[in-house]
Amino acid sequence: MSLGWLIVGGGIHGVHVAARLIGEGRVPPDQVQILDPEPALLARWRLRSQAIGMRHLRSPSVHHLGLDPLGLHAFAEDRWGGVRGLFAPPYDRPALSLFDTHCDAVMESYDLPGLHLRGKAASCAIMEDGVQVQLLDGPRVAADRVVLAVGPPEQLKLPSWASGFEDRVHHVFQPGFTDWPLKAQSVAVVGGGISAAQVALRLVDEGHEVHLISRHEFREHQFDSDPGWLGPKYMRGFARERGLDRRRQMITEARNRGSVPPDILRELMSSIRGGGIKLLRGEVSGLLSTGQMLDIELSSGDRRSVDTILLATGFGSERPGGALVDGLIRDEGLPCSACGFPIVDENLRWHPRVYVTGALAELVLGPTGRNIAGARRSAERILRSLGHRSQSEAVASGAPRATP
Numbered sequence: 230m231s232l233g234w235l236i237v238g239g240g241i242h243g244v245h246v247a248a249r250l251i252g253e254g255r256v257p258p259d260q261v262q263i264l265d266p267e268p269a270l271l272a273r274w275r276l277r278s279q280a281i282g283m284r285h286l287r288s289p290s291v292h293h294l295g296l297d298p299l300g301l302h303a304f305a306e307d308r309w310g311g312v313r314g315l316f317a318p319p320y321d322r323p324a325l326s327l328f329d330t331h332c333d334a335v336m337e338s339y340d341l342p343g344l345h346l347r348g349k350a351a352s353c354a355i356m357e358d359g360v361q362v363q364l365l366d367g368p369r370v371a372a373d374r375v376v377l378a379v380g381p382p383e384q385l386k387l388p389s390w391a392s393g394f395e396d397r398v399h400h401v402f403q404p405g406f407t408d409w410p411l412k413a414q415s416v417a418v419v420g421g422g423i424s425a426a427q428v429a430l431r432l433v434d435e436g437h438e439v440h441l442i443s444r445h446e447f448r449e450h451q452f453d454s455d456p457g458w459l460g461p462k463y464m465r466g467f468a469r470e471r472g473l474d475r476r477r478q479m480i481t482e483a484r485n486r487g488s489v490p491p492d493i494l495r496e497l498m499s500s501i502r503g504g505g506i507k508l509l510r511g512e513v514s515g516l517l518s519t520g521q522m523l524d525i526e527l528s529s530g531d532r533r534s535v536d537t538i539l540l541a542t543g544f545g546s547e548r549p550g551g552a553l554v555d556g557l558i559r560d561e562g563l564p565c566s567a568c569g570f571p572i573v574d575e576n577l578r579w580h581p582r583v584y585v586t587g588a589l590a591e592l593v594l595g596p597t598g599r600n601i602a603g604a605r606r607s608a609e610r611i612l613r614s615l616g617h618r619s620q621s622e623a624v625a626s627g628a629p630r631a632t633p
Contacts, residue, residue: 234372265347398538440533455483480595514526
């Protein structure tokens with residue numbers, strides 16, 4: 230019996246789509262595999278969230294990987310007998326520990342770790358009777374349908390001045406990064422968004438001397454885009470817009486890039502006022518290694534000498550998926566907009582046998598397509614293509630809820 234669904238990507242999107250296909254789409258578990266190169270599902274999510282010192286998610290409690298939108302609260306009640314201390318105001322944002330524990334419970338409910346095929350997709354060929362995915366260091370995997378649930382672009386934002394200093398200048402999201410300062414050091418954190426703020430606060434808590442270098446004033450926003458993009462307030466107009474160039478412009482304008490939520494900004498400013506974090510404004514214009522120290526020169530004229538530099542500068546803006554997606558466009562002729570992103574139907578089909586989620590689907594999903602809410606909306610549309618109604622739609626209609 231051939232495989233029904235191959236999900237390429239074992240992150241937030243891939244895990245949630247798998248859970249929804251099995252739990253709501255009535256797809257037998259032996260008909261689903263999740264292809265991911267990491268040793269465990271959600272490994273990159275966990276490494277990145279732990280690296281930056283995340284304590285609570287930015288997303289509200291209804292955005293998680295279970296089926297029932299209200300299931301995270303129910304899980305906290307069942308597991309700990311209450312929710313006190315597990316959610317932060319506003320919007321009941323869950324503690325990272327709660328979110329991760331719930332993710333484990335969701336994956337165990339559907340035996341998703343047992344469906345994990347460790348490997349990396351090198352290419353994808355669409356055949357008459359299915360899709361064949363060639364692994365980078367392995368055989369071909371055949372499936373009736375493929376879901377491209379790839380994460381952020383592999384290309385990190387690395388400033389040109391960091392070239393040549395790779396042994397002492399690290400991006401906090403680079404694969405395999407473990408060179409975190411263990412003894413008290415002078416550390417420069419470069420970045421002005423939520424990740425930079427969280428990294429700086431983590432380092433201060435661990436006893437380091439911290440210099441936070443930001444090229445812009447802090448931008449205070451609760452979410453990475455207005456909550457109106459999760460519903461008809463803005464999405465109705467977005468869906469009516471037929472011009473894909475205009476949709477891309479709307480997405481770009483809606484994103485609160487490099488922003489910091491109010492609670493983290495308050496904590497950050499308190500540390501700055503108290504002298505725990507030294508704030509520097511400007512671009513790094515020069516970097517020199519002098520013995521054991523790195524000498525930083527800023528466009529403002531400021532100079533600092535530090536032991537280590539940590540970059541919290543995010544990811545590149547190019548289309549994710551790398552050579553795999555490039556090959557589908559080149560070899561299979563799958564359509565793209567002028568910005569290079571897939572042109573898909575309302576159920577996120579790039580081809581009758583190829584679905585996309587996340588950033589690859591944002592010309593349909595809008596600016597929230599990349600986050601946890603986007604994962605849930607992606608799964609809803611995929612289920613809709615199979616003729617199934619999601620738990621979110623059931624809850625909205627007053628139907629009984631299922632768990633997890």
